[in-house]
Amino acid sequence: MKRSLLFFTALLLTACTFGGARNTDGSGNLVVMQGTGKVWPIEGGGSRKILLPFGMHVTPDATNNPIDPPERFSGYHVGTDFEISQGEADKVINVYAVCDGDINSSGFVEGYGGLITEYCTINNEKVTVLYGHLAIDSLVAAKTAVTKGQKIAILGAAHSHDTDENRKHLHFGIVKGWTNDVNGYVQTPEELNLFMDAKTVLPL
Numbered sequence: 001m002k003r004s005l006l007f008f009t010a011l012l013l014t015a016c017t018f019g020g021a022r023n024t025d026g027s028g029n030l031v032v033m034q035g036t037g038k039v040w041p042i043e044g045g046g047s048r049k050i051l052l053p054f055g056m057h058v059t060p061d062a063t064n065n066p067i068d069p070p071e072r073f074s075g076y077h078v079g080t081d082f083e084i085s086q087g088e089a090d091k092v093i094n095v096y097a098v099c100d101g102d103i104n105s106s107g108f109v110e111g112y113g114g115l116i117t118e119y120c121t122i123n124n125e126k127v128t129v130l131y132g133h134l135a136i137d138s139l140v141a142a143k144t145a146v147t148k149g150q151k152i153a154i155l156g157a158a159h160s161h162d163t164d165e166n167r168k169h170l171h172f173g174i175v176k177g178w179t180n181d182v183n184g185y186v187q188t189p190e191e192l193n194l195f196m197d198a199k200t201v202l203p204l
């Protein structure tokens with residue numbers, strides 16, 4: 001009896017170690033593993049392509065845009081875009097809070113479709129975290145408290161109201177301060193200073 005319990009415990013520990021930050025509990029929330037204490041904002045985060053990183057300047061011209069076909073935006077990208085892989089067009093992709101915080105807004109915003117903004121404090125700095133292109137039916141409501149790793153939405157379908165006609169992907173942005181600024185692009189490098197590179201909160 002004792003021996004089988006020990007064996008089971010060892011098995012469980014092994015599963016946790018190798019499952020890393022992608023382990024989920026019964027309700028689909030991420031289990032935050034000890035160590036970095038950081039989580040990805042999207043299921044499968046560490047293995048996803050990032051074609052449009054923080055600070056990249058794009059236009060709708062295909063020669064000046066990594067997205068094929070290019071989207072309609074111009075300027076310096078203030079977020080990090082996580083792409084889906086082949087075969088995920090119809091798959092449910094979970095989106096997770098990267099920090100303990102309060103949902104400031106939740107709903108449709110032009111350019112994003114479903115958007116959640118969350119007020120957090122990261123490294124003693126107040127920040128507003130943006131999660132964009134989400135299925136509107138799936139959004140956690142505004143004015144609720146969420147915890148790091150909690151599922152807050154799923155990605156919206158490509159070229160639908162939920163993504164405001166964009167491709168299926170996650171726009172993940174961090175604005176310095178607690179604000180209602182929901183810009184996805186800015187027009188000058190100076191304005192980029194109002195935002196934080198998402199790398200600072202990702203488990204890299």
Ligand SMILES: [Zn+2]
Pocket residue numbers: 052077079080081170171172184
């Ligand atoms: Zn984006």
